Amino acid sequence: MDLSEFEKDNSGSCRLVSAIPAACRSEECSLGIDEAGRGPVLGPMVYGTCFCPLSKQQQLEELKVADSKTLTEKEREKLFAKLDEAKDFIGWALQVLSPNVISTSMQQRTKYNLNALSHDAAIGLIQYTLDSGVRVKEVYVDTVGPAEKYEAKLKERFPGLEVTVRPKADSLFPIVSAASICAKVARDHAVQSWKFVEDLGDVNLDYGSGYPNDPKTKDWLENNVDPVFGYPQFVRFSWSTAQTILDSRAVPVHWDDEDEDGNKKDMPSVLSYFQRKTEDPKVQPHRFFTERKLVSLVNL
Known part of the structure; x- marks a missing residue:
């Protein structure tokens, strides 16, 4: 083929x-x-x-x-x-x-x-x-x-x-x-006949059947994880088998928009900028807006 x-x-x-x-x-x-x-x-x-x-x-x-x-x-x-x-x-x-x-x-x-x-x-x-x-x-x-x-x-x-x-x-x-x-x-x-696009050096290509329960596959995953770059594209990194090894062997990554528990920080929704103001603002809008009766709306 x-x-x-x-x-x-x-x-x-x-x-x-x-x-x-x-x-x-x-x-x-x-x-x-x-x-x-x-x-x-x-x-x-x-x-x-x-x-x-x-x-x-x-x-x-x-x-x-x-x-x-x-x-x-x-x-x-x-x-x-x-x-x-x-x-x-x-x-x-x-x-x-x-x-x-x-x-x-x-x-x-x-x-x-x-x-x-x-x-x-x-x-x-x-x-x-x-x-x-x-x-x-x-x-x-x-x-x-x-x-x-x-x-x-x-x-x-x-x-x-x-x-x-x-x-x-x-x-x-x-x-x-x-x-x-x-x-x-x-x-x-x-x-x-998989062609690795990554420079893996003298990598062992005896990776078994590729199934998570195959001992050869498990050993290959354990021995070929890079602490920074993770795995080559040959690996389905979304699989829990690979993810578990990455979590224990690779450098952790912290995203700026997440807190220590991995939850997103409270950030205002974009929709909040379109909400109607229920109270008079401390600073009155420019007369350009009042003369034209322009106000903030909940929905466009």
């Missing part, structure tokens, strides 16, 4: 796509969506979609696709090669979300959690497929959060599609299994 487009700037988000089969533009299709790398503290999260004509479902099943988590890395590579070779009736697209995008999204002032980020990635892939001329009829999605709410959200966004959201959809629907394989292979490649 060619990740060169993502590797040009692995601090952002990138979409990788296959060619669109002609059959997918002329026949009604099913589309599946799944992700890889939701839980790890290291590396990107990848959302994947696969689509193929309804008339080709049997051929898809004959490829013996399965939930990527039940397969070895070698098996996933072989199956992805088969999916990629079936260019006449199978297409795929990937949305690669870097650790930096995930962390900065989750820690921005306006709440944007991982579920919302995941939903938007899935919606973006469905919209891309439709915009590419694929005649999507059925959509199958592995759930993120309550399946009923997610399904209702997608049906509202895409009222012309038959949407099914289920837990463990990657083990129920072959088209979702295919999407799962594409996403997992892309994430594996991204993690294994």
Whole structure:
């Protein structure tokens, strides 16, 4: 799998796509969506979609696709090669979300959690497929959060599609299994060939699976934290695993607008400048204002 487009700037988000089969533009299709790398503290999260004509479902099943988590890395590579070779009736697209995008999204002032980020990635892939001329009829999605709410959200966004959201959809629907394989292979490649933009010197690259409960990952996080700069962008610094180490090993930061307990100091609201004065001010306003009957208002 060619990740060169993502590797040009692995601090952002990138979409990788296959060619669109002609059959997918002329026949009604099913589309599946799944992700890889939701839980790890290291590396990107990848959302994947696969689509193929309804008339080709049997051929898809004959490829013996399965939930990527039940397969070895070698098996996933072989199956992805088969999916990629079936260019006449199978297409795929990937949305690669870097650790930096995930962390900065989750820690921005306006709440944007991982579920919302995941939903938007899935919606973006469905919209891309439709915009590419694929005649999507059925959509199958592995759930993120309550399946009923997610399904209702997608049906509202895409009222012309038959949407099914289920837990463990990657083990129920072959088209979702295919999407799962594409996403997992892309994430594996991204993690294994990660290019650090930071000058880390002779850093140990044996960081394990990237999951918080992996002893190798824990050791790598403990040994590669900088007391001032924290972690490279390979790490999701919004994860509690990384945050705990930063709190104990890195230099603390105190913001001027917070008190010792981390609470914001009492500061007047901007709205206070628009409130009507209930008492006569000690200093009378200039006659320019009184002659024109200009006063302060509560609301504009």
